[in-house]
Amino acid sequence: MKKYIDTGKKDTRSGFGAGLTELAKTNENVVALCADLIGSLKMEGFIEHSPERFFQTGIAEANMIGMAAGLTVGGKIPFAGTFANFATGRVYDQIRQSVAYSEKNVKICASHAGLTLGEDGATHQILEDIGLMKMLPGMVVINPCDFNQTKAATLAIAEYEGPVYLRFGRPKVANFTPENGEFVIGKAVMLSEGTDVTIVATGHCVWEALLAAEKLEAKGISAEVINIHTIKPLDEEAILKSIAKTGCIVTCEEHNYLGGLGESVARVLSLNNPTPQEYVATKDTFGESGTATELMAKYELDAPAIEKAAEKVLARKK
Incomplete structure (x- = not known):
């Protein structure tokens, strides 16, 4: 079988942060929103480059999704970030009505997904989010495997027109896919x-x-x-x-x-x-x-x- 090498463990959330920072420099229509978890979502690079395109909503995830949907009307491409548990379960109604049903170009970016959130325990370890999101008509669901692929996915969804759920995690894991590799939505x-x-x-x-x-x-x-x-x-x-x-x-x-x-x-x-x-x-x-x-x-x-x-x-x- 083909052998793969771990080039150094990195967290996938940092892959998202790296991709978002690059988008700050290359796509003026991209805006970012966060529900009081800037450090956890690694959004500092985006804010440093484009503070005028960042919106801190506080612990008000439902409002964040509504704001993101509204921003698309003006041609913006909003990346709304928080923990996966809050990005789906807490705001499912807003996602269903304001994003999916309304076919808005919102990118829902969910960190700390699954069991590997770790010590925060069951209340934060959402294990139902893929099911919730894939059942929404028109919603794309992406779950990349390492830092490099998460960065590539972040860049790719900015070019895709339509709602996307991007899922990534907290721990440092093996980074083994090619740097700057091509990411094709829907292609295994x-x-x-x-x-x-x-x-x-x-x-x-x-x-x-x-x-x-x-x-x-x-x-x-x-x-x-x-x-x-x-x-x-x-x-x-x-x-x-x-x-x-x-x-x-x-x-x-x-x-x-x-x-x-x-x-x-x-x-x-x-x-x-x-x-x-x-x-x-x-x-x-x-x-x-x-x-x-x-x-x-x-x-x-x-x-x-x-x-x-x-x-x-x-x-x-x-």
Whole structure:
């Protein structure tokens, strides 16, 4: 399998900050809004370059979304940032009515998603946000895997006309995708070709999938690893092409198995080519306080869990 190198651990939220700072310099229509979490969203660079294009809304997320929707009427491209829990659950009504239904060009930028938020615990660890957002008509849902890809995604969504949910995280994780790589919305990335089992992963689980594939290779199992950075629109062609070769699939996500990437893949399979599938995801549960590494292990989202799921689905295929 193709080998990937961690060039140095970085947090994906800093990838967002780097992309937003670049947009401050290159796209005068981009404006930024934040609900009192400038440091957490890494927005300092944007503010330093373009303070007149930044709006601090305070802890008033519903107002922030309404302001963002209004700014699009004047041709602005608003990037509204806060924690994922507040960016979706707290303001779902405003997103549904003022952004999705109204087809406004708002970019909802959500940091601290999933279990890897860590010690802040269950009240902040939203594991339902992908499901909430992908069900909104017209909403694009993006969950990049590392610093480089998050920066690239941030730049790409500024060029896309329409509402976008961009999800990223708090901890420092492996940074392994190419610097300044191309980001195509809705186009999966083949990371490593294989013949025995397909592993599709999103977000922080992508690196874990690559680690699992190395362990499987040592056991004589050839795993095909695909990075699904865009959950909606889903690259159905890439998934179907892969499972036509391997005959089984594992889906991996830092999200509830109800409503996430796994269910989107299951729909594609059921309609086109029913195939054995195993889910690596949280099992209809809330999280708890702990380090990111501890929680990924306890909730079975890490490389050993992916390896185990691959072996299980292979046994089902036989």
